[in-house]
Amino acid sequence: MARSVYVTGIGRGDGRQVVELGVMELLTRHVDRVGVFRPLVHTAAAGGPGTDHVVELLRGRYRIDLPSADLYGLTYEEATALQAERGVDELVSVLVERFRTLERKCQAMLVLGTDFADTSIPDELAFNARLANEFGAWVLPVVGGLRESADAVVAEVRNAYRAYTDLGCNTLAMVANRVTPADKQQIARRLTTRPPVPCYILPEEPALAAPTVAQVVQATGAEVLLGDATGLARDVRGFVFGGATLPTFLAALTEGAMVVTPGDRADLLVGTLAAHAASSPPIAGVLLTLGIRPGPDVMALAGRLAPGTPVVVAPEGSWVTAASLSGLEGRLTAASPRKAETALGLFELHVDTAELISRIELSRSERVTPMMFEHVLLERARADRRHVVLPEGTEERVLRAAEVLLRRNICDLTLLGDQDTIRRRAADLGVDLGLDTGAEERRAGGAVARIVDPATSPLRENFAEVYAKLREHRGVTAELAYDVVADVSYFGTLMVQEGLADAMVSGAVHSTAATIRPAFEIIKTAPGAAIVSSVFFMCLADRVLVYGDCAVNPAPDARQLADIAIQSAGTAAQFGVEPRVAMLSYSTGTSGSGADVDKVREATALVREQRPDLLVEGPIQYDAAVDPGVAATKLPGSQVAGRATVLVFPDLNTGNNTYKAVQRSAGAVAVGPVLQGLRKPVNDLSRGALVQDIVNTVAITAVQAQGRSER
Template structure:
């Protein structure tokens, strides 16, 4: 068991973000990390903020900290030993289920001056290694180092064996572009040269900081884009009432603008993510905000100040904007007072803002030195493919693959944003099939920065090139006129590009049905030589492990031969993504406990799959609980190499598979990545029409890795 205590140098260093970021970084290394905050410093709060965020983000349980009131009372009574005993008890509760525990220390404040000394004795009580967490300014290395040194003195000095390293958070003075990065994903963003330069500057006056014995384990830039509140977080802060709440819990305030002069001189301020602040008698501002919203510009919201809120007649003119979700607030404060109050808004992440917490967590994680993590753990854990590790590996493998992926739905907003992320991060070279002017217009309205090398191809300019080739590929089935007509569909056009090796993979489905995406692939790409059918898998990202479910999207009622092939395809897909497959052939019966045609089909499929691939661990028929729960597996199928330990689940038909995956996804609130199609000559993948930007990004990554795997065969 390894325990790491994070000790801050003071307030505002981003201690919560550092703690959660380190937990996530460990998850990405396959380490099951627990979290403990022994002592709360929040007055009269039933739930601790960091603890609640950890629960939301990790889907893991932890213990509630000792309340601030109890902490102060016991310290004033000289009962520090009793406090430490209670902290150890909480630590032991979590230690039962985790390889590593990240502990958040106390923050030294003017109110809690005892915190630094108490952290030192807490480190001893928990037998923890210590990371000092400090904010930093690369232009003031000596000032930054002095903060660290002050904290080190409380901990017994830099020579103390417990001191494991220094983590610099909210670092100012780094190049502007270092914060303008997508935070959806988590491959390493480490600023290695900036870190080395900063450490060299520090060592001119403080040689021990950044040395081998006291390494700098991360330099995390300050990011204004990650400090943005939702408009719903502002209302109470400025004593405002809602005129229209709309999408207040989703829209974020990237910038704010006071509108004081003539509206024609202020129209440049009406852009995505902007909070417009104006006196409530400025009806022109209300109407301009409404028009911007109707034109597809997602303003953060509108705050009307002073006087009284607009009358019903004026609001009636704004119904389209209100239906589009434009948040509108009214506050009795003056325009200046409102702006002043908003400038003092805390950077702390609210308990319910899990989207921002997740982005910050991944951002911090990606700046932590992975080599240091591996070294400090020193083999004291058993790696596992956690959901975080799966996502991390997915992105890393796709970056290494360097594949070209076509996106036929090139003017769809989520697809454009996903393509921009993938292109800028090197996840894939994306090709959008759409009119460039439409893509630019959508990107501008939604504040999406298009990378300069993002490829946008106007379908009208290339369609005719594919007519002869399509007629040749579908010889005897279509003529030129029919080919030209079918190529009006950008999915067909993209599939032709794939068939002719002009791209490496295709992703579609954000606005098309599965049939629309898959049918052209069946006709033009066809199945791989070793397979007779196309099937699909979902990667189910459960809290502790990644499961593979097949087939949940394509084949309604496969026979035994087809079911065996689906099992083999799914096992190979699992291997391609770092999962060592243990395959359970699912049925309503385990072994010979039940009879009937459905059970016999699964038994026969199991026999065929074992015969074709003796290298795989396959067993069936198995009921779902016998396959997934160890105690049930031992009882119902003793001696089975799969029962109770399965991670690849093959369902007997589409009805069972689709129902199960959706039930697990919704009831357990887990992420499912897919469906990923398997068995085709070239990778084509389908999206759900409700896909989020993240879903599209991960599907693009999956497709790139599939292309690399097929190229290597």
């Protein structure tokens, strides 16, 4: 029977989607097959895939490969008719049967309770309690604290615990969500002993309550005149209604606001977009009313001023439009991935996930999928947050990755580059880096970012002195060093060297040489490391392998190959992969000869001599290293053959081609290259890196920095 968690509440407005998303994330870190089940769903949401916004968000984000219909029980209308005709026992029986059908296919289950909205279920709380009991699920009640006093929240949590416990439920924990941030500590203190289960307090997060521009368009029936999908996904943090003259109106603008003004006020439209282009301040978009479309010349100018920024026109006047916007709140949907990242960051910051998973009694699966590896990676980086410098602060992919890293509280960041350019670029992309006033309060305890311009930073002069001293044997003068350290790669590397950052990641637009040359000159190799090398984490369908060296050393000799093997084993162990090292060759054991095989044989002997504690085999062919059947024939009795986790290639040509072949042909996720052998972590990105690649590489680099700190 799968372990199940039933997330429920006591009324509307509790924002429990944050908790549902957080629990799903937690379950998928530990087991591969997690199912989601909503027993009752509204009619409009029952027509097939993509209809219930929370179920479909979880289904898409966590790649739940199950038919959509299996994830739902009945519609509320079907449930009401069945209950009226055959009684509540029959209704529960049908829902239990559908739940069990899905449960048999999964290792863990997340159940989404009824939403207390326009339902005809009498005593909805008792109904949820009975379903949870029949499903054999832990109950996780969520109490809403929006605009409630601390006294009211404490009372509601205790009452909800008592209600579910009296109905026979096994309560996993209690969650008070959307509480006033100033009351959080007081509420947590008062709930320390009563109820006698963990109580987690999540403060209200304005970014989650903010609707997107796309929601505004839908609510007002507006037509999009300008703007791309990224612009429509921006959060709307407020509304500014325009009717005053331009100078007066500009003073009223606030960051992230949506401007609402009649369509014939071209002056306000152009002035607002010009202010946005200058980041003073960046806005979410412009909503024109009265159905009036500005002329083509005005729209052409608007498009040039702020490319991607939405300009939409609503058919009604300002009063009717304002009424449509009243009470509009954000929702977690598959179309709002940024909100999902914010929600997960909030949950992980305020919930003791280790405590929660131990209470669920869910053991981690031996099978490691790419998603599980990624989850564990982010979890480890977050557990001991480090500071990473990103030299390519104006690059779109880096900015988008930075937003994810900050929302998930993975690490603190320094972005290098001109401050105005970075702010303007972030505004154009709709990226929130938390740089505005009030961000520190909103992200109390969470990851933060800052911008440093090497050209104007007061650190430049000191860095020039440090670099000149390091390179004086190469004839580098103070004047030359002053010019060199203005380069973002050198400046970022010096931040790491001088302890102003823990690590650096670059390479999205810079070459590998531009990224690692400063590290060779300034940080240098770690004690005991002969060379700097690299590995890729190859996430296959059911396991994670470590490939080295596929990116740095073209033709290592036997001693260098041994060093690569030892370093790769250490990197594997650091990231939870038990090192069993295969020294690859075109020959296995003693069956072959020649210079290339002899080099691998010598390297294997050196590894055994230097690290007798490591399991290592070589020379060995790839199939004998990873396939138990082949291993039983070619190297029977080997502790590595057929079970290798660290595969060391004899040269760069072999390694680079093999990792790319496995990546493309087997659909593996390749994370890296991860550099090893430096005193402090610096990692290089592929210039074709996607946003998620950058997120993963930064997380790996942060974990490497944790290891350096421990040593």
